[in-house]
Amino acid sequence: MAVIVQLVQGLQSLAGHLTNPANLTQILATAFIGIALILILTQIAQRINVDKNAPPEVPYWIPYLGSAIAFSVNPIGFYEDNRKKYGDVFTYTMVGRKFTVCLGIEGNNFVFNAKLVDVSAEESYTPLTTPVFGKGVVYDCPNHMLMEQKKFVKWGMSNDAFRAYVSEIEEETRSYFQRWDNKVGGKGDLFTAMGELIINTASRTLMGPEIRGLMDESVAQLYHDLDDGFQPINMFFEWLPLPSYFRRDTAHRKMRDIFMKVIEERRANNITDKTDMLQSLMNQTYKDGTPFSDVDACHLMIALLMAGQHTSSTTATWALLFLAQEPQLVKDMLAEQKDVLGSADASLTFDALKNMTLLDNVIRETLRLRPPIIMILRKVLRPLNYTGTDYVIPKGHYLAASPIATQVDEKYYKDAYKFDPRRWESIVEEDSGETVDFGFGKIAGGGARNPNLPFGAGRHRCIGESFAYVQLKTLISTFLRMYELELTEKGMPGSDFTKMFVQPELPVEINYKPRK
Numbered sequence: 001m002a003v004i005v006q007l008v009q010g011l012q013s014l015a016g017h018l019t020n021p022a023n024l025t026q027i028l029a030t031a032f033i034g035i036a037l038i039l040i041l042t043q044i045a046q047r048i049n050v051d052k053n054a055p056p057e058v059p060y061w062i063p064y065l066g067s068a069i070a071f072s073v074n075p076i077g078f079y080e081d082n083r084k085k086y087g088d089v090f091t092y093t094m095v096g097r098k099f100t101v102c103l104g105i106e107g108n109n110f111v112f113n114a115k116l117v118d119v120s121a122e123e124s125y126t127p128l129t130t131p132v133f134g135k136g137v138v139y140d141c142p143n144h145m146l147m148e149q150k151k152f153v154k155w156g157m158s159n160d161a162f163r164a165y166v167s168e169i170e171e172e173t174r175s176y177f178q179r180w181d182n183k184v185g186g187k188g189d190l191f192t193a194m195g196e197l198i199i200n201t202a203s204r205t206l207m208g209p210e211i212r213g214l215m216d217e218s219v220a221q222l223y224h225d226l227d228d229g230f231q232p233i234n235m236f237f238e239w240l241p242l243p244s245y246f247r248r249d250t251a252h253r254k255m256r257d258i259f260m261k262v263i264e265e266r267r268a269n270n271i272t273d274k275t276d277m278l279q280s281l282m283n284q285t286y287k288d289g290t291p292f293s294d295v296d297a298c299h300l301m302i303a304l305l306m307a308g309q310h311t312s313s314t315t316a317t318w319a320l321l322f323l324a325q326e327p328q329l330v331k332d333m334l335a336e337q338k339d340v341l342g343s344a345d346a347s348l349t350f351d352a353l354k355n356m357t358l359l360d361n362v363i364r365e366t367l368r369l370r371p372p373i374i375m376i377l378r379k380v381l382r383p384l385n386y387t388g389t390d391y392v393i394p395k396g397h398y399l400a401a402s403p404i405a406t407q408v409d410e411k412y413y414k415d416a417y418k419f420d421p422r423r424w425e426s427i428v429e430e431d432s433g434e435t436v437d438f439g440f441g442k443i444a445g446g447g448a449r450n451p452n453l454p455f456g457a458g459r460h461r462c463i464g465e466s467f468a469y470v471q472l473k474t475l476i477s478t479f480l481r482m483y484e485l486e487l488t489e490k491g492m493p494g495s496d497f498t499k500m501f502v503q504p505e506l507p508v509e510i511n512y513k514p515r516k
């Protein structure tokens with residue numbers, strides 16, 4: 001009892017103190033000195049205890065947060081500025097973690113080809129990905145299982161499957177734009193349109209017709225809830241009592257149940273003639289005999305949905321924004337279509353798309369300048385010597401690769417910031433002829449020394465590239481046949497770096513006019 005009485009008296013006297021103006025000044029002065037002390041101590045802490053072999057560190061004022069704000073406003077500028085001061089390899093602090101970025105083609109190679117005993121992708125990504133995808137797949141299993149899962153997925157991306165997909169994507173695109181004004185034209189919300197089209201086409205092709213059928217109602221909302229739980233905050237804080245975290249968890253369960261029901265129905269009806277991804281994941285076994293269960297298949301389907309959505313939809317958006325400024329290029333692209341297909345309105349086919357090199361180069365150039373993924377992470381498992389230097393990167397740091405740095409480097413690309421798809425006509429991508437196989441098929445071995453790596457390299461390299469190209473090429477060529485484009489008075493949008501995947505600053509509108 002006495003304790004409580006004392007406590008109440010103490011609180012009363014404190015309240016009296018606070019409301020007295022003379023004391024308020026004193027309190028503010030104390031707070032000011034306190035903050036100044038923390039700032040000074042933060043600076044001192046950064047100077048003592050430095051490991052002289054560790055790479056240089058970017059200094060910061062706010063403890064814990066470190067450089068988080070400067071980085072998220074403009075990561076590319078942040079890297080460029082610090083690269084001038086410290087060179088290609090340096091460490092910065094964000095939200096209590098140390099990131100050591102390795103820039104340049106050597107840096108790309110160092111991170112992408114780091115050994116499994118030295119670094120771990122799963123330890124970096126799992127707080128973000130596992131609650132969304134579910135357990136047992138991707139970054140919630142040993143790496144050798146991920147390598148086999150990537151092989152299962154590749155089997156679902158055969159050329160035969162792609163042949164069927166092209167007409168489906170063309171049809172989805174045409175039917176989507178029924179909602180735009182096809183008499184006089186107007187202002188269209190390009191970003192929203194591309195987001196919806198990519199999800200409609202991916203669900204129609206990879207996910208299966210059953211999922212596509214649900215896309216306009218329940219699944220679209222579930223996707224949004226999953227997406228809201230797939231943000232940088234989720235990477236730093238595995239769990240917080242926020243509504244977005246609860247909605248994410250509910251959406252995950254519902255999404256898994258939807259895929260599960262489709263699988264059960266296919267099994268019950270002995271349906272085996274489907275060529276989509278779901279069907280190919282339904283009957284897989286790991287090399288050691290462990291079956292890939294139906295729950296695993298559902299989880300991997302969610303992972304593919306998340307991996308392919310923003311990457312492709314932002315790429316489609318940027319490509320069309322660039323094209324809106326290049327009417328002559330668009331004319332040349334339409335001429336290329338006519339050339340390859342024999343007529344301007346013949347249906348697209350997979351084999352014809354392969355011959356459209358200008359279209360190909362437009363997508364390649366868009367991804368060079370606007371790669372959706374600008375930071376690739378691996379957690380350091382044991383001290384790592386950085387090739388060719390005395391630097392030892394401490395255990396516990398996150399290694400970061402940022403291939404965009406070489407993608408916009410004058411050293412490799414003349415007028416590096418200019419959108420010039422034809423530059424690819426004279427670039428022969430270096431091919432050492434060596435290949436490696438991490439378990440999901442052969443990929444270029446010297447690949448990580450290529451300055452243009454929007455799909456990454458090494459064992460974690462993207463397996464969705466060919467699907468993304470089929471989807472983007474079909475969508476963009478169909479779109480260009482339908483509309484003439486122009487930027488609005490707002491011009492080209494800037495980039496928003498605060499999302500997991502870089503996207504244009506919203507809203508993104510475009511002036512369109514139906515083509516006669």
Ligand code: HEM
Nearest residue numbers: 304307308311312373376454455456460461462463464468
């Ligand atoms: C323009 C489109 C795309 C871009 C720019 C892109 C980019 C990337 C990058 C940079 C990585 C490497 C990540 C790392 O090393 O940590 C990656 C991995 C991956 N991507 Fe893509 N991606 C795209 C589309 C897709 C699509 C459509 C799918 C599936 C349908 C997909 C599935 C995957 C998978 C399964 C991985 C492997 C992750 C790992 O092994 O750790 N991606 N992607």
Ligand SMILES: *[C@@H]1O[C@H](CO)[C@@H](O)[C@H](O)[C@H]1NC(C)=O
Nearest residue numbers: 265266267268269270271272
């Ligand atoms: C599916 O196949 C099994 C065994 O082959 C058979 O018993 C069952 O009746 C079939 N179901 C349907 C719906 O055809």
Ligand SMILES: *[C@@H]1O[C@H](CO)[C@@H](O)[C@H](O)[C@H]1NC(C)=O
Nearest residue numbers: 270271272279282283284285
């Ligand atoms: C599943 O795979 C096994 C062995 O690989 C094969 O014998 C069987 O026909 C497959 N079943 C279906 C439904 O594809």
Ligand SMILES: *[C@@H]1O[C@H](CO)[C@@H](O)[C@H](O)[C@H]1NC(C)=O
Nearest residue numbers: 340341349351352353354355
């Ligand atoms: C694509 O180009 C190749 C080589 O020029 C040609 O043999 C083939 O018929 C073309 N295919 C289509 C569908 O245009």
Ligand SMILES: *[C@@H]1O[C@H](CO)[C@@H](O)[C@H](O)[C@H]1NC(C)=O
Nearest residue numbers: 053383384385386390391392
């Ligand atoms: C890494 O560097 C340290 C000190 O610079 C050295 O003692 C060690 O042997 C090196 N380790 C490897 C694997 O090269």
